[in-house]
Structures are given as C-alpha cells and as structure tokens.
Amino acid sequence: MSARRRRSLALAAAVATAAALGATAAPSATAAEIPLSGYELTWGIKQSYRTYVTTFAQGAFTPTGGARQAENNGAFTFTGGTGTYDSTTHATALGFQGELNITSTAHGFELTLSDLKFDSGAGRITADVERGGTTQDDVPLATVTVTRSMTDMATTLTEEAGEVFGSASYPGAAGDPLTVVKTADPEPEPSPTETATTPPASPTAEPTSSATPTAAPTTSASPTTQSPTPTPSATASQSTAPATRGEIADGTLDWGVKQSFRAYVTGPVAKGEITASDGATQAAGNGAFTFSDATGAYDTEAGTLKAAFKGAVTFKGHEHDGAWSLNLTFSDLRVDLTRGKGTLSADVDDLGETSQDVVLADLSAPSAELTARDDVITLDRVTATLTEAGAEAFGGFYTAGAALDPVSLAMTLTEDAELPAGTGGTDGGNGTGSGTGSGTGSGTGGTGTDGGSGATGSTTGGTGSTVGGDLGGSLASTGSDVPVGALGAAAGAAVAAGAGAVLVLRRRNAMVE
Structure with a gap:
C-alpha cells in the first residue's frame, strides 16, 4: 500500500475519532444541526438468529407500525427516520418508526423491539426492549463500523444483545450489516445566515464529501431516491470542476x-x-x-x-x-x-x-x-x-x-485527492476465515433493501452456516440440549441433496482426472 494511501486511512481514522470525541465532550451548537427526515434503517440482527427463531424455536417475526421484513425471512426495515446532522462534528443521529415482535412457541419467549436509533458519532444501534411486561429504553444492541456511504456497515453485537436474544455467544459476534438510506425528498439547504454562523469544530472540518466516515448519510441505490442536503463546505467544494x-x-x-x-x-x-x-x-x-x-x-x-x-x-x-x-x-x-x-x-x-x-x-x-x-x-x-x-x-x-x-x-483523479473510507478490509487484516460459519441462513442476504446480495443460492451456504455459527449457544440458553454435531450432520445431508453436492462431486472428479 502506498504511503499516500496509508496517510489517507490515518487521516480518516483521526477525523472519525475527533468527531466522536467532540460529540461526547459537549453538546452540538444549535446552528450546526441540520434537521433530517425520510430515512430508513435496514438491519437483520443476525441471519442465523432469524433462522433459529423460525425453525428450531417454532417462532415468528411480526413487524408493525411502519416496520417490515424482506421476503424469505430476510432483514428488517424501520421507516420514518428523523433526526439531525451536525455539520460541525459530521455526526448523524436518527430515530425510526416501527416495532418488531419476536415470539417462540417451542421455547416460550416473547420480546418486542421498538424506537430503534442510530448514532453515527457513537457508532451504535439502540432499541427499546419489552419483555415480560417491562420495557427497557435505549438498549445498545450493536456497535457499528460507520462508513461514508452508510450502506452495508459492519455491526458487532453487544453483551446486552446476548441477553436480549438469549445467546452467550453473541457478545462480540458479527451481526448483520446495517444500511441507512434517504428515501424521501431532501430537506432545504441551510440558509446563508446559518452557514455563516456555524463555527468549524476542528482543523479537520474539510469538505464533507471526502472527510469523515460519519458524514451525512448518502442515498440508496433506488432510482427514486434523492440526494441528502449537502453541508455548506461540501457545496463549496463541488464548484471546482475536475478534468473530464x-x-x-x-x-x-x-x-x-x-x-x-x-x-x-x-x-x-x-x-x-x-x-x-x-x-x-x-x-x-x-x-x-x-x-x-x-x-x-x-x-x-x-x-x-x-x-x-x-x-x-x-x-x-x-x-x-x-x-x-x-x-x-x-x-x-x-x-x-x-x-x-x-x-x-x-x-x-x-x-x-x-x-x-x-x-x-x-x-x-x-x-x-x-x-x-x-x-x-x-x-x-x-x-x-x-x-x-x-x-x-x-x-x-x-x-x-x-x-x-x-x-x-x-x-x-489527482494525487492529492483523498479516498473515502471503504466498506471492506477496514478491520479484516488478511481475512482468513475462521471455519465456524457466519450465520447466513436461508432467505435473502445483504441488507434486505432490494432482496439482498445473497438472494440467489443462499439456501446452500446458509443452512450449513446457521448450524456451524452460534446456534448451539442460542439453543443452550433456552434450555434445549440438541447436539451440535447431529445438527451439523443433518445440515450436511440437506446441502448434499442440493447444489452443494454438485460442487463437491465436480471438485473430487477434477482431482481424480
């Protein structure tokens, strides 16, 4: 990796850290906050958990009040997101409408998630959790590796998520990717008066389009979405046209x-x-x-x-x-x-x-x-x-x-331009898989916004990875004592009956030939 590339990543990390510290050190100035509305948040919690609930737990997910679930037991989308974008710290705070009720007939549990919130400055997702007639507000369910595009952001489940979803293996485990997109018309740009009175937060307050991973959310890939409100600094920077x-x-x-x-x-x-x-x-x-x-x-x-x-x-x-x-x-x-x-x-x-x-x-x-x-x-x-x-x-x-x-x-396009923070490779090192499965169950993969990136062929890879991931912990926490080895054999048989057998036989034949 070039020295310039390393400097770019170091700068992005420094800016993100400064923004996060600034957000926790003192309240943002009112003049720096730009109101936001019309956003959606899509998150599947963890795909193996969804498979566990609808199969072994004999349960169901019921979204209401503006929430919905992608087909084939896919990810959940919460709508009507409103909040603020702080043009000083480049942090976005949004709250979303909708509730998700989770029930199990076999294991007898029921819980409801509501009032989901995303805070890019803190890098986390929270929700109100109702269980047994008692509601706990703003439970941190996952930390988020925030990216500039706000799409397919990596999530890590918290200790609280392990308690909520009943698995001792969840704390520190990878959750489903998180996407936050704008789906309605953009808000009006801040007036010149507001722009003039907004003080810079730090020397890192450079053009928003190339600065911090906690910049304002970008739009979704849908052709019907619109661009969000640019910050004053981004508007000024876009006036300089590069070579064509x-x-x-x-x-x-x-x-x-x-x-x-x-x-x-x-x-x-x-x-x-x-x-x-x-x-x-x-x-x-x-x-x-x-x-x-x-x-x-x-x-x-x-x-x-x-x-x-x-x-x-x-x-x-x-x-x-x-x-x-x-x-x-x-x-x-x-x-x-x-x-x-x-x-x-x-x-x-x-x-x-x-x-x-x-x-x-x-x-x-x-x-x-x-x-x-x-x-x-x-x-x-x-x-x-x-x-x-x-x-x-x-x-x-x-x-x-x-x-x-x-x-x-x-x-x-120039040597001095800075690359935005990427979605892959930020924490993965050389990315050697662990062999324990990532919990990709049957149904749609990805964010669920447009069917997900794993919509086709996900049954083959997903059935096996559900069992090999954290399902053992989930079953243990509910009192079941199902041998993981037996489940693995059953999963292997299911895959062998499908496309997995085609691949395995082809590879074996190739080696023999």
Whole structure:
C-alpha cells in the first residue's frame, strides 16, 4: 500500500475519532444541526438468529407500525427516520418508526423491539426492549463500523444483545450489516445566515464529501431516491470542476463476491477458509473484500471508466488428506463501464488451472453518469449479475443470472485527492476465515433493501452456516440440549441433496482426472 494511501486511512481514522470525541465532550451548537427526515434503517440482527427463531424455536417475526421484513425471512426495515446532522462534528443521529415482535412457541419467549436509533458519532444501534411486561429504553444492541456511504456497515453485537436474544455467544459476534438510506425528498439547504454562523469544530472540518466516515448519510441505490442536503463546505467544494478525462491516480473496489458463498466456504459443510492477499483485505465477520491501488482511465463526458485493481481472494474448502477439493482464486479484478453498464472480470485459478480475464459479472450502476466530487469518482451499490462464464468459474454452484454482491468503486483523479473510507478490509487484516460459519441462513442476504446480495443460492451456504455459527449457544440458553454435531450432520445431508453436492462431486472428479 502506498504511503499516500496509508496517510489517507490515518487521516480518516483521526477525523472519525475527533468527531466522536467532540460529540461526547459537549453538546452540538444549535446552528450546526441540520434537521433530517425520510430515512430508513435496514438491519437483520443476525441471519442465523432469524433462522433459529423460525425453525428450531417454532417462532415468528411480526413487524408493525411502519416496520417490515424482506421476503424469505430476510432483514428488517424501520421507516420514518428523523433526526439531525451536525455539520460541525459530521455526526448523524436518527430515530425510526416501527416495532418488531419476536415470539417462540417451542421455547416460550416473547420480546418486542421498538424506537430503534442510530448514532453515527457513537457508532451504535439502540432499541427499546419489552419483555415480560417491562420495557427497557435505549438498549445498545450493536456497535457499528460507520462508513461514508452508510450502506452495508459492519455491526458487532453487544453483551446486552446476548441477553436480549438469549445467546452467550453473541457478545462480540458479527451481526448483520446495517444500511441507512434517504428515501424521501431532501430537506432545504441551510440558509446563508446559518452557514455563516456555524463555527468549524476542528482543523479537520474539510469538505464533507471526502472527510469523515460519519458524514451525512448518502442515498440508496433506488432510482427514486434523492440526494441528502449537502453541508455548506461540501457545496463549496463541488464548484471546482475536475478534468473530464484522464488517468486514475488511485482507487478501491469493494465487493463481497457473494455472501452465501462466503458462508458456505467457512461453514461446517465445506469447513474451509478464505484468504485475501496481494493488496486485498477482508472486513471483519467474514465480510466483503477491498481491492486496492486502482489504475486505468476515465472520461466523465463519455461516461466511460476502465479500472484494474490489485489483490487476490482465495476460497478453499472440502479438505481431504491435505488437499482441497475446492480451491478457487480471483485476482486482477477489472471493471469496464460505459454509461452505467459494463462488466467485472478477473483472472480465475481453479485447482491450479488459470483462466485470464474471465467476465464474472454484468454490472449495472444506479446512474449512467460519472460525476467527480473533490476529484473523486464514487459508484455505490453497482448491481452485479453472474454471467455464463462466471457460473462456470463457480463450478455450477450458481447459475447464470444469479445476483452477486453489489460492487462499490472509488477512484481519485489527482494525487492529492483523498479516498473515502471503504466498506471492506477496514478491520479484516488478511481475512482468513475462521471455519465456524457466519450465520447466513436461508432467505435473502445483504441488507434486505432490494432482496439482498445473497438472494440467489443462499439456501446452500446458509443452512450449513446457521448450524456451524452460534446456534448451539442460542439453543443452550433456552434450555434445549440438541447436539451440535447431529445438527451439523443433518445440515450436511440437506446441502448434499442440493447444489452443494454438485460442487463437491465436480471438485473430487477434477482431482481424480
């Protein structure tokens, strides 16, 4: 990683720390607070918990009062978010409407979550929890690794979450990703009078579009959403137009490949590992990957972008006598876009045989336009759809047309421009999977906003990872004494009856041949 890139990450961390300290040290000035409304929060708590409730616990989730759940036992969305954005500390505080009632027939528990709140300065989610006729206000359920885009943010469950959801294994465990998006018309911009009286919080009060990960939430990928109110400093910075074409100075690509595939590889069926290397990193909790050091060219007038990224990610599973039946590596990732449409390609190494420039996915960006702000082009939640060649690379594990995880891109156009904080690789080191499963159960993956990134094929990876994750702790806390080994065998049989068997048999045959 270049020295300039390290300085960028160090600056982002310093700004985030300063903002958080500033938020706790003294109340924000009234003039610095911009009212917000029309936001939604999507969070699935933990996918293995949802599977546990609806299967072993013989329970149900009932969202009311503006809350909803994605199909196939997916994530939950809470609506009507209102709050404030502090232009001094760049912190956002939002409260959301809706209640979620959770019941179990087999284990006899019932609880209700309401008044969910998200605080980017504190980096946490809280909720009022009602149990046994008693309500506890503002219970911290998870800490949040806040990102600039506010989409697919990594969460870590708290000790209180372990008590609420009945599992001693939850404290410190990865929860589902969290997304906060604007879904209604933007609020009016602050008046010139308010702008003039707003004092800077610190020397880090630079243009919002490239500063702190706790910046104001960005919009969702939906074509109907609008941009949120820019801060005065961001408005001023956008008036300087960058060059319309040239070479990319630096950049990153965030992509999780496919959530259900990651869960399958590290789950109790494949019992494998995931390794990010050569400039790629993986986010904590078996999260998404970040590929770095982009090179290439752009033309904002023509709407074209060609970029290549350093880094490799390797998936290994099904070890037999020291050899892996599944051994798949993606490297040299390349993106080619024209007017929002294009492809994602990579070199694919499958059991030692390398194929170069395999087109893994067709890409579709939310907008056909390429817009540079502060000499940075960002594209969030670009839809990725598996191609025929990509399906072959996965050994038939998924079929062509399957939804892969969305892609996010950030490219600097000048040496002095700062990359925004990424969603992957911030805490993951080299990202070697633990082999215990990430709890990706059946149903939709991702955020649940648009069906999730794991909507297709999630049954294969999810069934195994649910059992291999934290389910044993959940059952133990409710008094059940179901052997995890027996559940693992049952899960393995279920997967073998589906697409998992196709992959395993293919890998074994390949080794024999």
